Amino acid sequence: MAWVLHVDLDQFIAAVEVLRRPELAGLPVVVGGRGDPTERGVVSTASYEARRFGVGSGMPLRVAARKLRAADVDAVFLPVDGAAYDAASAEVMDVLRGLEWGGVPVLVEVLGWDEAFVGAGPGHGELGSPVAFAERIRAAVVERTRLTSAVGIGDNKLQAKLATGFAKQRVEGALAREAGAGIGEEAGPGGQERGRGTYVISDESWYAEMGARPTAALWGIGKKTADRLATLGIVTVEDLARADPEVLAGSLGPTTGPWLRRLGRGVASSEVDATPYVARGHGREETFQVDLDDWADVERAVDRIARRVVADIEAEGRPAVRVELKLRYRPFITLTRSHKLPEATSDPDVLAAEAVALLDRVEKDRPVRLLGVRLEMVEPAEGSG
């Protein structure tokens, strides 16, 4: 029996900030943008203490500040520090890669700063209980990094990923009950009590766990797709599993239709892919604190952003084959223009000029809120990835 495990760190960004500033422990901490709650920007992560007041990821910083002020809470706002999270994340992934299961190193598939799938490596021996192994993972990560986590276990990646969400819910529910009863206050989020931060969803329990839930509970279905499915009479995961494949394909496309049906049935890959991630492209975008009215400023900004992205792709040594410009007008109207290059290049002057030239294809008479440039790179050379 091969299991897939999904590891997800608790409050990763806020946790990293608190670790390097212990005096913030127990305080409402909000990390986002440049750390100035009067600026344009959104919340990346809020600590549990801030979440209690309705502050959450994706919320505008100004709204978060207003909520906390209304509750008369003195919160700490911090800027996003990507380099610090890169370093902390790398340390966690190192711990995971160092683990053995069934006598051989595990495979680790990194999903972002704070998530990874873990699977048994090739030629593994007897694996034993996946729950026991999940506890080993959590203990090892805490020991080396002081970061707590939840671990989901499944027959495939989809199930494991969803199981992690349930593990977190269970931890948070238990904490809320304990706080209500006035006990366990010092345990903190993600308390390492055995079994608390793990959860299992398997082929066997799929419908019992997921069948009655709305389709948006699935990993890959958001509000828009859930709404479209609802117009077809498909509301729950079980509805989706039973849906007519022809209807799904006809309505949502030849690739998306079958994929949605597989999601409903809890079917997905169980192969943990440890191949290092290779980006297709890189981009930078910038929301201006004050909308740009002067088109000369717009052109200068595009040139500047383009040159930054060129530096990013040069670090990978792969020239660009496509240039894309993104533009957001006031109030929030977004469009893109792109151009495939006649030949690949890394020349900053050429690429910046290409990006600026794309401005000729948009209206120049409205204030600009955001500009972005993205460069798509040539495929990496065979065997060099």
Place this chain on the structure above:
DNA sequence: TCTGGGGTCCTAGGACCC
């Protein structure tokens, strides 16, 4: 309330070619 930044993949329409 007023909406970040970095990505990926899919769809659809038009151009173009055989």
Place this chain on the structure above:
DNA sequence: TCTGGGGTCCTAGGACCC
């Protein structure tokens, strides 16, 4: 005249995720 059928490439936009 009153209209083929594919296939591929390019572009713009949509949706989703962390």
